Amino acid sequence: MKLFYLMEAHIKSFLRNWKNLIFLIILPFILISLVFLSFNPNGLQKIKAGFIISSNDFLNFVSFFNYLDIKYYDELDKCINELKQHKEYVCVEIKNYGNYYVNIFYDNTREPVIWEIVERIKGTFDFIKVEISKKKTGTFIENIKYTSDKIDIIYTKIENAEKQINQLSYDLDNTIYDLKTAKSDLQNNIETMESDIYQIEYEKDRFKIEKNNFYDTTISYINQINDERSNEIKNKINYFNDYMNFYLLKLENKIESYKYSINLGKSYIKKIDNYNEKLIETKNQFSKYIYEIKNIKSDIQEFRNNINFLKKINPEDVSNPIYLYNQPVYKPEIINYNELTEKEINKGINMISLQTIFPNVLILITLFLSILVSTFISLNHINSEAKIRLNLIEDVFIHEIFSIYLSSLIIVIIPTFFVLLVGNYLFKINIFFNFNLIILIILFLCSTFIFLGMSISYIIKKESITFLLSSFILVFFVFFSGFILPSERMSTIFSYFSSNTPTKIALSALSKVSFYNQTNIIKEIFIMIEWLLFSFILCISAKKIKNE
Amino acid sequence: MDILKLDVYDLRISYKNFILKNISFSLRNGDIFGLMGRSGSGKSTLIKTIVGLKKPDKGSINFFINNIKKPIKKYLGYSPQENALFPFLTLEENIKIFGRLYGVNKKNIDFFSNQILKRLELYEHKKKKIYQLSGGMQKRADIAVALINDPKILILDEPFNGLDISLQRFIWDFLVELSKLGKIIIISSHMIKDLQKYCTQLGLIENGIFYDTKTIVASLNQYRFNNLEDFLEIVFTNNYGDNI
Structure with missing residues (x-):
């Protein structure tokens, strides 16, 4: 209960002093309002x-x-x-x-x-x-389209020529076949004729021999008879023999004539063979041309395919092969891009940048208020006229610490809550969705800096020097929280320290919770608890050592 | 009425660059102990030691109620040289807050505060903030707060500074009234005449040495002084402390 009476005294003393109200409540409110009003929702000025x-x-x-x-x-x-x-x-x-x-x-x-x-x-x-x-690529692609059309025409012409050559080749094939058939027929006929001639000649020779034998035999017989009648017979036989010789001669002439025809036929066959060879050679030449035409067609087709690919290319794809879109992962829920005008979209994008700096503003305000208010209340308490009477009260050590802490916290939380409301209603950040976590982060941050402010007050006691040192501490934390120089630009050790300052940790946790609804901030909470314990122990030690 | 006894024995207190020594006195119900000495002689240091704000180098301070030793802090009302109140709180709030801090229950706070404020003629001003009160009212308000826990011992450190004679008289009358109720009162002051008039015991600090009532009276007799103020004027002016 002592705690609450001390708190009552602190808070009432604080609030009833118009200077406190002006410098630590009203001015910060004005400052906060000015800070928020200073942001241009339309983005950069000209x-x-x-x-x-x-x-x-x-x-x-x-x-x-x-x-x-x-x-x-x-x-x-x-x-x-x-x-x-x-x-x-x-x-x-x-x-x-x-x-x-x-x-x-x-x-x-x-x-x-x-x-x-x-x-x-x-x-x-x-x-x-x-x-x-x-623009340049568009002209280039137009030229390619024109060239492609020309190539299409050439291709069609080549296709027609190929068809004609194919037709000729087919005709040639037929001719060669016909010639081959004719040659074969002719050769068969010649062979038949030769065989016949040979048979005829053979029969003729046999007949001639038989006839000559008959004649010789008959003549000899007749000569042996040697009468008139035999002469007559002999004449008749001679006559018949002459007649037969005449017919045989005629036959031989005919056979020679046939032989000549056969030879002529054979020479035609040779000619046919020569022509056939030439035709086959021509046909092979055609095949070669067709093959070459096919190769040319294939090359042209490949070329056409390439050109067709180029024709299909969007000039924008060529001029801008890499589409780089900076996509902010955090998008304010209030923005429904489909329903917004360009001006409103721009305003929405600017809203993102305003929203993203909101945690920085919140942390800075919390930092300033926590240290200044706690320092002020601590000094008020330490240097209070009533302090000597309070010192007589037994077992009030821890009550004094917590009364200053809680009083400072209450006073700091009011403008901080105002800032949160501004964040929720003006910046449209969904503060109340994870309100418990946000309040927890703010609570840890406030508490750390309140105990730090109290520690400075207990150690220094003198108002002017205490406020001077508090200002240094503020500047220190502002600098090492990445507000002026980003932690990433610092050297390793300072960067590590800067990344683990309570302000930086709170900033990270706030961004996670308020923008991404990430509730897993155990690491941040753990580090903040460490800082809180450090500042609390520092505060107790300072009070104990300085016998306050 | 409880039998009260405050024994201060052979205290030695060092403070900054001076030492107070040989401080011994004993007070009982109704005693008003007047502490005298030059400015800066160590009166306030001795008072702070008695109330427990400062530890003595040696010696003891024991408080007995009905011969049973009790912690003095619990039965103490203290009004320091400067007012020890929250200036931006009303008198009523100061009384309530200090009352509760001293462990007085709400009912008793209301009862005592009404009585004390009426007696100290502050009742009409109880809603005023301390800084809005006049110097005399602030001193009375401070005494009122010192009395809120109904202390057995009331210690006032130079309560009359800056107060007019009528107000001084008013407070003396009130203190006498309290002493008659059996309370032990320790008061430091430069008003020697008043101290001689109202106090049952006196103490003088001179050059770091404490002189009790007996020694002071003996010195007055030795040097044939009836008036303590004249005697101390000569002592302080001529540094005759060693002659006491």
Whole structure:
């Protein structure tokens, strides 16, 4: 119960002092409101930029830089001079050597906003680059389409020629076949004739021999008879023999004539063979041509396929082979992109950047209020007129600590809750979805810095020096929490320390919980408990050592 | 009425660059002990030692109720030299908060506060914040808070600083009233005449040495002084402490 009476005294003392109310409640409220009002929901203001353009062609693209307040310079040095006088943020030099060469000179002393500006200008140039490439690639692809049509016509002609050659080759095949058949028939006939002639000649020779034998025998017989009648017979036989010889001669002439015809037939067969060979040679030549035509067709087909592939290519694919989309994983639930106008989408995107800085603002406010309020209440208590009377009360050591802690916590939680409400209703972050976890994180953070503020007060006691040291501590934690210099840019040891400061840990936990509904923040809670224990032990030790 | 006894024996207190020694006295029901000494002589240091805010180098402070030793802090009402109240809280709130911190129940707080505030003529001002009260009212408010736990011993460290004579008289009358109720009262003051007039016992600190009532009276007799104030004026002016 002692705790609550001490808390009552602290809180009432705090709230009834108008200076406290003004400096530690009203001013922070005004500050918080100003901080939130200072954010431009429309994103970056118009940024002053100098352009040095050597080619008027590029002027067509200047409209893409509508977020810049552009001033044109004829010399780069003049623009750089203005930049050094903080009259320009960037100087953009554009030269046209067939291709555009762009130099962006920026004031790198103006971090971090300069990176946002440079990135945005770079993004616009990327867009322009794609537009130019698209145009050039479009013309190229049109030419390819025209060439492809021409090749199609040539291919069709080659196909027709191939058909004709194929027809000729087929006809040639028929002719060769016919010739072969004719030759075969002729050869058969000649062979039959030769066989017949041979048979006839043989029979003729036998007949001639028989006849001559008969004649000789008969004549000899007749000669032996030797009468008149025998002469007559002999004459008749001679006559018949002459007649037979005449017919045999005639037959022989005929046989010779047939032999001549056979030889003539054989010479025709040879001619047919020669013609056939020539035709076969021609046919082979045709086959070769057909094969070559087929190869040409295959090559042309491959070429056509390639060209068809090129024809199907979207100019944008060629000019922009890599589509790089920066996709923020966290998207505010309020944004339904399908129903929004472009202006509203931009506003939505800016809302994301505002939402993402909300935890930083919350942590900073919590940090400042916790240390300042706890320091103030502690000093009020330590230097209070009533302190001497309180010292007479037995067993009040721990009550004093917790009364200051809880009083500070209550006073800090009020504006912090206001900030959370702002986050929920103005920034549209779903604070109340994981409210328990968010409050737990805030509670750990507040408690750590309240005990730290109390420790400083117990150690120093003197108001001016205590507030000076508190300011140093604030600056220290602001610096080592990545608000000024990101932890990732620090050297290893400092980066490790910075990554484990209560502010940084709370920031990480808050982002996880409020943006991604990630409830597994055990690691962060564990580290925050360590810091809380450290500051609590420091506070108790300081109070004990300083006998407060 | 309980029989009270406060025994302070052979205290030696070191503070900054001086030492208080040989401090012994004994107080009983109704005693008003007046502590005298120059500014910075160590009166407040001795009082802080008695109330337990400072530890003595040696010696003892024992409090008995009906001959049973009790922790003095529990039965103590203390009004330090400067008001020890929460300035932005009302008088009523101060009484309530300190009452509860001293372990007084709500009913008794209401009862005592009404009585004390009425007696100290502060009842109408109980809703006022301390910083809104005048100097005299603040001193009375401080005494009122010191009395909220109905202490057996009331210790007041220079309660009359900056108060007019009528208010001083008012407080003395009140203290006498309390002593008649059997409370032990220890008061440090520069108002020697008043101390001589109202106190049953006196103590003087001079050059770090404590002189009790007996020694002071003996010195007054030795140097034929009737008036303690005149005697101390000569002692303090001429550094005659060793002659006491």
